[in-house]
Amino acid sequence: MISLNDCDPGFKFEVAAEPGGAGIKACFACAACSARCPVAGHREEYDPRRIIRLTLLGRREEVLSSPLIWLCSACYSCQEVCPQQVRFTEVLTAIKNLAAKAGYAPPSAKQIAGLLAGHGRLLAVTEFENEKRAELGLPAVEERGADYAAILGIAPEAAEAGEEA
């Protein structure tokens, strides 16, 4: 049973205030998103409509700490069929941003952030790539870790920690 005393009625406004999150309050629970979602077809626990309902109810901790919110494949099928323009893929990005701020980002997300902060891209450019680039007459790629980290607002140590993880 859900006790309404444990719910945070402000949570939906928080999500709506995030970029892309504004549509969430328009949901009328027709469940077309869930019926269309390819992920839901494989993982029964993953249910877009349920995530929206829980958010509207204000189940802040339950939503943000849930590993399910990271399962979205961002195929935008839900957004296509939604009659009320909830834009669930974007709503979920808003929820994931809030979850990351609350420290619930999964290790894989942290790792990706670390790679970005360390190399400015999702892979390290090694001597091998630079040699190939030289053959094609392209300038060598310089690693400017400090700059990337500054842009992303992640301390270099954290970035390295992410890389190790």
Next chain:
Amino acid sequence: MADAGRHPNITLLTGSEVKSVKGYVGNFTAKILKKARFVHEDQCTACGDCAEVCPVVVPDEFNEGLSSRRAIYQPFPQAVPSAYVLDIKNCLGHDPIKCGKCAERCDKKCIDFDMKDEELEVKVGTIVVATGMEVYDPTVLDEYGYTRYANVLTSLELERLINAGGPTQGQVVRLSDRRRPRSVAFIQCVGSRSQKRGNPYCSNICCMNTIKSTLQLKEHYPDIDLKVFYIDIRAFGKGFEDLYRRSRLEGAQYVRGLPGAVREDPATGDLILTVENTATDKLEEHRAEMVVLATGVHPPEEMHIVQEMLALQKCSDGFYLEAHPKLQPVDSATKGIFFAGCAEGPKDIKESVTQASAAAARASRLMSPGRLLVEAITAEVHDEACTMCGICAKVCPYNAISFDKKSGRPAKVNEAACAGCGTCAAECPASAIHMHHFTDDQINAQIDAILEEDPHAVIPVFACNWCSYAGADFAGVSRMQYPANTRLIRTMCSGRVREDFVWRAFQRGAPVVLVSGCHIGDCHYIDANHWTEKRVKRMWRKMEKLGLRPERLQLEWISAAEGVRFRDVMQRMEELRQSVSAQELAETLRILQEEADRTAAKRETAA
């Protein structure tokens, strides 16, 4: 329909198109194009011999293309008048080599290939607009597979199949194998309640139509398995809830959840629907031998033709806008024109009949006295002052001003058609139009009185009678606090506010001026407030050119229910007023005086 066809006081013009409507309430003249039927309808007995010999076969529109008809045909069995009609586009023609079989066959010789389109001119007192609706085409909703899968039908197609007079004599069959389906799934809200694809509104009739269809199917085939996938079932009318209950008791299963996709099992032609049942919280797959899409309705595309012809307004959803949603639900804003049926919004048969009866009563109430009382607030052109520029005729939302440059005669206001908004008087560059009861002198006197003492301390507000003035009133009766130095000047419409009124206020030392009216689209004079907007924008440009702060003139839309908005606007106006310094006011007076001198000098040299 047959009753209307037989009534001595009703003239039915079928296959006809209204080409133009001129005039005003009590004196409309309609030009009607009566298209050639090629069959003398007073002689035809609808025996059907002609259709028997016709060699042309085309899809039958009435049966949604599920059956065929001939080029000479009766649109549907109960059609009025009960006579055949020749579809000249598909007919092979009256050339003995090509065809002409029907004319040979007809014993009464009532087929006439030489019949011509006729143009009629009809004088009428009132007009009822009943342009109806069209059914939404679900082909664009790709996930349901309509037209891709043979066994996905629309509700209208099922309607024809289940009808005893339909293409299958009431036998419901699948289009893929002509076998009776053992299970049928209905999908609700197809093309309705969607902000993105289809219509944003609820189409009003689909829920009950589906419920009726489930009962009909159960009556025909008690063993049939029925499922209805819905978002909300809206059974709001008299007896509707009972019908819904009966449908459930008969065994139709109602599943709350919209299917995300329909796919076909190619081996059987059956359809598989993936849906999240929100009652069980589980993703379910349902199999059905036939899927029926409960399609919504929308206004016909050609509605704008009638709209332009009769100076009507449309709502955001595309249907015609009534004069008042509660108090005048069948009247249009133009006097003498009424709405019936789906022209005004989606509705079922009962509601359409109710509205049609109301429209007929409203029309006869207007016509039976033989004369018409009109509001005394109307415009009048001073012939000697009119410069014959024609602007008044252009801006009049009611086409109440007749003007023809070639005739060399001044513009003339038709008082029966004039609603008294005053837009013509405001736009007339020669001040040649006099508004009864809201004269320039009266309004000028109010401006002068308001600004007689301490003009820097007050906020003159021009408020339209229907929305903004009522909004201010609402703020008052709701005991809202708004700046006490607000001074309201009422006009019938914001379109009445002449540029001169605003300049006069600034010349008399007004720090700020507010012009307010109904929201765009809600204007009580069709679209007169568009002219207000244009005029204020023109004044802003002028103010900028003169070196005055344009924000000192404000334009706000405030409706009669927006007391809070009125209060907020007035509080903003007060802040704005306080930002105007004594120095700025003195400067304004100097600039406007110079401008007035310049204009006077120009006029003198011109003279």
